[in-house]
Amino acid sequence: MSSTMDDGVDESKEREVVQPWHEQLTLRGLVASVVIGSIFSIIAMKITLTIGITPHFNVSAALLAFIFIRTWTKVLAKLGIASAPFTKQENTMIQTCSVACYSIALGGGFASYLLAMNRKMFELSGGLSVAGNSPSLFVLIPLRKILIIDYKLTFPSGLATAVLINGFHGRGDKMAKKQVNGFIKSFAGSFVWGFFQWFYTAKDNCGFSQFPTFGLQAKKQTFYFDFSLTYVGTGMICSHAVNLSLLLGAVVSYGLMWPLIHQRKGDWFPADIPESSMKSLTGYKAFIPIALLLGDGLYNFVKILGITFINIHNRRLNQNSTHPNSTAVNPTQDEVFVSESLPFWIAAAGYLIFAVVSVIAIPFIFPDLKWYLVVMAYVVTPCLAFCNAYGAGLTDMNMSYNYGKVGLFIVAAISGKEHGVLTSLAACGLFKSIINVSCILMQDFKTGHLTLTSPRAMLVSQSVGTALGCVVSPLSFFLFYKAFDIGNPEKEFKAPFGIIYRNLAIIGVEGFSALPRHCLQLCYGFFSAAVGINLVRDMSPARVGKWMPLPTAMAVPFLIGGYFAVDMCVGTLVVYLWHRFRSKTAPLMVPAVASGLICGEGLWILPASILALAKVKPPICMKFLAG
Numbered sequence: 001m002s003s004t005m006d007d008g009v010d011e012s013k014e015r016e017v018v019q020p021w022h023e024q025l026t027l028r029g030l031v032a033s034v035v036i037g038s039i040f041s042i043i044a045m046k047i048t049l050t051i052g053i054t055p056h057f058n059v060s061a062a063l064l065a066f067i068f069i070r071t072w073t074k075v076l077a078k079l080g081i082a083s084a085p086f087t088k089q090e091n092t093m094i095q096t097c098s099v100a101c102y103s104i105a106l107g108g109g110f111a112s113y114l115l116a117m118n119r120k121m122f123e124l125s126g127g128l129s130v131a132g133n134s135p136s137l138f139v140l141i142p143l144r145k146i147l148i149i150d151y152k153l154t155f156p157s158g159l160a161t162a163v164l165i166n167g168f169h170g171r172g173d174k175m176a177k178k179q180v181n182g183f184i185k186s187f188a189g190s191f192v193w194g195f196f197q198w199f200y201t202a203k204d205n206c207g208f209s210q211f212p213t214f215g216l217q218a219k220k221q222t223f224y225f226d227f228s229l230t231y232v233g234t235g236m237i238c239s240h241a242v243n244l245s246l247l248l249g250a251v252v253s254y255g256l257m258w259p260l261i262h263q264r265k266g267d268w269f270p271a272d273i274p275e276s277s278m279k280s281l282t283g284y285k286a287f288i289p290i291a292l293l294l295g296d297g298l299y300n301f302v303k304i305l306g307i308t309f310i311n312i313h314n315r316r317l318n319q320n321s322t323h324p325n326s327t328a329v330n331p332t333q334d335e336v337f338v339s340e341s342l343p344f345w346i347a348a349a350g351y352l353i354f355a356v357v358s359v360i361a362i363p364f365i366f367p368d369l370k371w372y373l374v375v376m377a378y379v380v381t382p383c384l385a386f387c388n389a390y391g392a393g394l395t396d397m398n399m400s401y402n403y404g405k406v407g408l409f410i411v412a413a414i415s416g417k418e419h420g421v422l423t424s425l426a427a428c429g430l431f432k433s434i435i436n437v438s439c440i441l442m443q444d445f446k447t448g449h450l451t452l453t454s455p456r457a458m459l460v461s462q463s464v465g466t467a468l469g470c471v472v473s474p475l476s477f478f479l480f481y482k483a484f485d486i487g488n489p490e491k492e493f494k495a496p497f498g499i500i501y502r503n504l505a506i507i508g509v510e511g512f513s514a515l516p517r518h519c520l521q522l523c524y525g526f527f528s529a530a531v532g533i534n535l536v537r538d539m540s541p542a543r544v545g546k547w548m549p550l551p552t553a554m555a556v557p558f559l560i561g562g563y564f565a566v567d568m569c570v571g572t573l574v575v576y577l578w579h580r581f582r583s584k585t586a587p588l589m590v591p592a593v594a595s596g597l598i599c600g601e602g603l604w605i606l607p608a609s610i611l612a613l614a615k616v617k618p619p620i621c622m623k624f625l626a627g
Contacts, residue, residue, distance in 0.1 A: 002600050008528025021454030024089045026463065032068045032094045036061055037101025038472050043602035044102045045476045047234065048111040049486060051564045052496045058099055058161040058443075060067055060237070060595040067180050080086035088169040092453040093461045095161060096444045100465025105398070107436040113408075113425045116505065117496035120487040137571055144445050144455065153393025154188065158446030164449050166589075178585070181593040190229040190600025194465025198608060200622040204491070212624050214565075219624075221254045231564050232595030235571020236359045241288040241546070243292060243565070243572040244554045249554030250562025258285065268517045280491075283516035286503050291523035293500070294458045296551035297402040303397060303538070308390045337449045350376075358430070366426040368419035373411060373427060380454075381434045388435050389442045398439050401441055405504065406433030412508025420509035425501060437466065465545035483609040496559040 022268045040057050069086045076083045108114070115121060147153050168176060201207035209226040212219040235243050260282055265271050271281045356376040360372050384403050392398050405428065412424035441462055448458045485491045487498055515523065530551035537548035557565050571594070578586040 007119045007527040021457040024457040033097035036098040038089040039100035041476045044105045049493045055352035057105045061098040062095040083608035089453045092451045097461040101469040103467030110477040113501045116502035155446035158443035162450035172468040183596040184594040186596030187600040190597045192606030194601040202618045202621040229597040230601045232571040233594040235568030235577040236594035245549040246565035250557035250565045253558040254346045271364045289558035291526040292551045292555035295527040299534040368423040369426045379443040385438045400436035404428040407431030408556035409508045421505040424505045
């Protein structure tokens with residue numbers, strides 16, 4: 001009798017014949033990857049430019065890959081054309097390539113450190129009144145066997161994606177059809193809804209997105225439901241803890257703090273300066289969430305480094321006491337994973353080539369980022385990348401953005417006030433990109449390990465996806481940049497992390513003198529609160545810790561308001577009710593419906609952007625006024 005393995009792979013199916021690595025790479029898979037990767041690049045760009053928090057789309061990409069190829073084969077079958085069977089290895093390849101593509105939109109810094117360098121962020125951060133105002137896939141390849149087979153790290157996102165893919169290709173067609181139908185219906189409804197809303201947005205502050213759901217007074221404090229199915233779908237994917245933390249952050253900031261601080265106008269900050277000045281209320285909105293982010297980030301940084309070193313130490317002790325003839329838990333998966341070696345010299349040569357190109361090219365792009373600082377980044381990051389990948393394997397937390405901030409502060413301190421802001425932002429991008437891409441590759445390797453997919457094929461797929469992302473992501477960004485008012489705090493595309501990263505660089509260069517009156521004391525309080533919340537969560541019983549909010553999620557509404565938190569809590573309510581009344585179908589259908597909601601309205605951005613670039617305006621302005 002066969003048993004089901006803990007990692008979601010049925011043991012009775014493990015001796016299946018696995019195709020050679022070059023046969024796992026298909027033309028239809030490449031086409032599907034281009035389409036899915038481009039769609040998610042646009043969606044990820046929209047979400048990161050509006051609210052800054054983007055969920056993992058690995059599961060959604062795997063689902064879309066399954067739908068795309070199944071639809072492809074059925075259409076060909078109706079035309080009388082035979083096609084090769086769709087395997088879980090091909091599904092994994094498409095998912096890997098698609099994720100690599102849209103990851104450039106997230107990790108490339110378009111909505112954070114790159115946008116922080118533009119003139120609008122310069123003006124929003126205080127202008128002249130404030131002084132000083134390239135990815136590598138090869139870094140962790142030699143350690144893939146250690147991290148995945150020897151250390152048996154779970155990489156939860158990679159594991160969840162593998163379980164989903166194995167389920168697609170093992171459950172049969174009945175549930176797959178339900179998921180496809182659920183996706184198509186929610187996709188169509190979301191796309192049509194986005195199209196319908198467009199007709200009522202002829203001017204600023206018009207349309208359903210401005211509906212005063214809880215009254216006009218609440219709307220002034222950004223509390224309303226803006227009918228965005230993208231955020232509802234995102235809320236369905238994110239955990240309840242994330243969504244409720246967002247709502248709590250909105251209540252604390254726009255519900256309590258900002259109205260109270262605004263009453264101190266003329267005392268805490270001058271009454272005759274613009275609202276957008278960093279010496280006014282905007283300064284508190286910008287720096288207090290930074291304190292929350294730094295407190296949460298520093299705590300988790302230290303915690304995960306500690307977990308990493310303790311686990312490595314314990315494994316070394318266990319290896320010394322383990323019998324040499326002990327066998328692997330799952331030999332077939334391990335055999336496939338190590339059967340096609342990736343020579344060390346390829347990884348070393350690839351990393352060295354990228355390093356040399358960066359040392360030569362980056363100082364031409366950012367003249368103040370000296371070549372020796374680039375060399376320092378490439379020397380230091382392999383160690384940091386290993387720690388980050390190990391921590392992500394244990395906790396599913398990719399801390400690359402925190403490592404990037406470490407690089408930002410170090411370079412800001414070295415560079416000084418004159419050129420420190422732009423130089424430190426560029427250095428932040430360099431650190432973050434190298435560490436982030438290598439961690440994503442390890443998560444995909446975990447998925448490939450559990451789906452019996454060739455590591456060589458996965459590396460090729462990741463390389464193709466990364467190259468595709470280097471083209472698609474800038475195009476996606478400039479589509480938004482040209483069609484919409486990016487970075488305007490009064491408009492939809494606020495790009496909150498652009499101003500956050502700009503102000504992080506200013507703090508690194510200037511120190512605390514950049515803060516408005518009493519802001520430093522408030523920052524101390526929120527920094528301590530972030531550390532305290534994490535301590536309570538980790539040290540208290542699970543029944544208490546699970547109710548602790550997430551400081552990073554709380555920080556985002558401090559800048560942009562509570563409307564999107566309301567949307568995402570609607571998503572979490574939908575998931576709760578679905579699990580409550582349809583518990584059997586919820587785990588399978590929620591990701592499909594959520595993906596459809598995100599993709600439908602997200603894809604409407606493309607024609608909406610084209611219409612905006614063509615100066616085609618909607619015919620109606622729907623606005624709500626006090627009686």
